[in-house]
Amino acid sequence: MTEDLPLTPDEQDQALAAELALGLLSGPEAEAAVARLSTDPAFAQLVRDWQERLAAMAENLTPVMAPARARQGIRERLGHIAAPLAEDPAAPSGWWRGPWAVLGGLLAVAVLAAVLVLPGLPGREAPAPAAPDYRAELISEDQALRVAALVDGREMEIALEAGPPAAGRDYEIWWIEPDGSAPISIGLVPREGNLRMTLPEGLDPSDAIRIALSNEPEGGSPTGQATGPVVAIAPLTSS
Structure with a gap:
């Protein structure tokens, strides 16, 4: 029976460089390997070589968006249980409790005085908010579910207006191209607040x-394709 031979110093450096390039090191071992990059040019070259090999392996891969379930799992492991920006960013932040309260009150009084004293001056009207470029109103057949989708440039906002999903379920958002290709998952409808995202390239x-919206297990489809019923679908229409 042949026993495994110990690695030579060169082989140990190769293995360490590969692990560093793959992101497999952690803690003191990772810190020591990173520190060695600035003091050992030969080791730094080994790491660069591995990074180039790994990058070449990915050149012929077609990038795809991870399923919503996978993205949600990553957010949970990172400590972000709710969907990104699920909390309403327009909600009060409690600034009035700090030392700026007095200054804020004085500014509010000054603004109110200007409005009352100078109501007739031209140019005092507040500008109307710009309309989004596209919008879709997603309404279920029984009208219990209402979701608004707004697109401004490449920024998309999703808001649940009525009909949250049942416990243990989520509504998954699907982008459907006119060429008949498979729908693309772009996220989950937040249970509260708004979801804001930049559309992928x-x-x-x-x-x-x-x-479209489909009713999926909590966290989204486990397959990357819709597994539950489509509960609402609507076209994007220009504003």
């Missing part, structure tokens, strides 16, 4: 795009 809003 390759997803270009237009009047030909449709947005």
